[in-house]
Amino acid sequence: MIPAHLNFAHLKRCVSILTVLEAKGVTTPLTKRGDQLFGPCPLHGGDNPNAFVISLSKNLWRCFTGCDAGGDVVELVRRLYGKNYRQTAAFLATLAATEPTSQTASSLQPLKKSFRPFTARLHLNASVPWLRQKRITPTTARRFEVGAYQGGGFLKECIAVRLHDLDGHPIGYAGRCLDPQKAKQCGKWKFPPRLPKNEILYNFHRIESCHRNGLVVVECPWGVMRLAQLNIPAVALLGIHLSAVQNDLLKKVSPVVLMLDGDRAGQEATVRIRSALEPYTKVYTITLPSGLDPDDLSDEALSSVTRHFLF
Structure with missing residues (x-):
């Protein structure tokens, strides 16, 4: 029985079981089925995927x-x-009091009230032909927690990409639709409902401490992964619009190399984003041929055009 003089009711409302497992460093993948998560038990170990x-x-x-x-x-x-x-x-009071303190991180809080992060890790197949066609190695896919999802829900028949907030906390998955017809009708990318997408800078948390020589900005995660394989720091906007939060982060970096997609939308976004950043930092642009994305380039071409500005 819990002693009455200790206020656990408030702590239990503030701290989730997943938060406790993450604080302990338990990284065993959990599988979501409806309202429940399944995995090996962190208390006694083992590898039974349905024990806990x-x-x-x-x-x-x-x-x-x-x-x-x-x-x-x-x-x-x-x-x-x-x-x-x-x-x-x-201990629970410490976890309950752990909130983002930076200005950029705290700006996510109003949106997070309506967005419920999904922090469990899905089982993904990193060795699939679609990723090989993108020239993304299984090692890179596993590092970025990317792969084909075999379950249901909105990620069905998608390549799933794990997303993080600016502090590196997992918040869910985006899905790249593999069905050409569905992609044509509903768009190539699927995102969780109410995801604060415009306040995410994909991959920023991995390179925040090592972009002193600048970074490359692309539209989608595939370009980030391809550049990572070449040891070139990059982030993705997850689109073509620069939010206030993203602007605040990038204007502190120098130089910023914009390499958006080569279609008309990407070219127009390049002009718009460059104009927004130039008063604060040095900005270079790489204009790709019409119809080409950064991940369409060879490793040699990617390395050549980006290192010219960064190193």
């Missing part, structure tokens, strides 16, 4: 093998860390 079950709506967990335990986030902390109730309260 989390109810997302109730914030409860249960192990069906090994330790045969279950409960709320309080009981998980006590068992996972071996803490007493007072220590558990202090």
